[in-house]
Amino acid sequence: MNKNYALKRFGQNFLQDETVLKKIASTLDLKGKNIIEIGPGKGALSKLILQEAKQLVAFEIDYNLCDFLKLEIKNNNFILINEDFLKADLSKYKGYSIMANIPYNITTSILFKIFENNQNFDEIILMVQKEVAERISAIPGSTNYGKLTVSSSHFAEVKKLFDISPKAFFPSPKVTSSIIHIKIKKVKPIIDDTEFLSFVKFCFAMRRKTLINNLKVQKNFDEQKITHFYLENNLNKDVRPQILTLNQYYELFKCFS
Ligand code: SAM
Helix, strand or coil: CCCCCCCHHHCCCEECCHHHHHHHHCCCCCCCCEEEEECCCCCHHHHHHHHHCCEEEEECCCHHHHHHHHHHCCCCCEEEECCCHHHCCCCCCCCEEEEEECCHHHHHHHHHHHHHCHHHEEEEEEEEEHHHHHHHCCCCCCCCCCHHHHHHHHHEEEEEEEEECHHHEECCCCCCEEEEEEEECCCCCCCCHHHHHHHHHHHCCCCCCCHHHHHHCCCCCCHHHHHHHHHHCCCCCCCCHHHCCHHHHHHHHHCCC
16 A cells, blocks of 8 residues: 555544554553444554454444555454444444544544444543534533533533644644543433434524524423523523533423423
8 A cells, every 4th residue: 555545535644643642542441441443544543452452343434444454453353344434333332442533524423423322332532623622522601512512411521631733644634633532421311312412403503592592493392481491590581502501401401391
């Protein structure tokens, strides 16, 4: 394979900085663990994971990279799957953790694929665009707080760990990256995840409008229940959707069930 091989359509920016690679690998205690990697690329991170983990299952969409990896990594604990991660059946991977430097253009789809299968996973380390890391780990009331924050915090506790300069990659991306740590919640309210996520999406449909304006277009809007919710939570009628905490969103969701 050509040294400069990289396909834009698969978001291929390969990590080359050994110090950064080691720093990422050390964010999880990999010893004896079963790990999933999404997009192993040329295997730089995979090799470090394999030094500690019990097994590494890697999903790589690009068959040219799979051919390369088969020659590059000869290890019985390395299970390489030439498949689009977004189409993969994850039900058989119970008790796995995930570590991956993923393509930016499918970050949200990957996150929600993981959340759909949340009970299978424990800890997840992902490299994402810095802006996404800031949105996902934002606090209520801040400008970055939005539907991605609320939806993610329904499933997990998310922390931004550190940033990575574009210089650590070849080819260099145009943006700064960040590593985030996602710890799946073992206990969460018993509600329909899909319905809650689409409710949250609705609440943030028009960020610049008041929350109540977004709510009014929902079916099952009950003025009395909503007024009661606002009073109970000491909320002014003019609040924007980015003010409410996750627990308040749970309470509000109940007003529509
Ligand atoms: N992990 C490698 C590294 O750090 O150098 C490569 C990272 S590169 C940003 C993203 C990788 O994901 C590429 O190898 C790309 O081919 C692969 N990829 C892109 N879309 C994918 C998908 N839907 N499923 C699995 N792998 C994918």
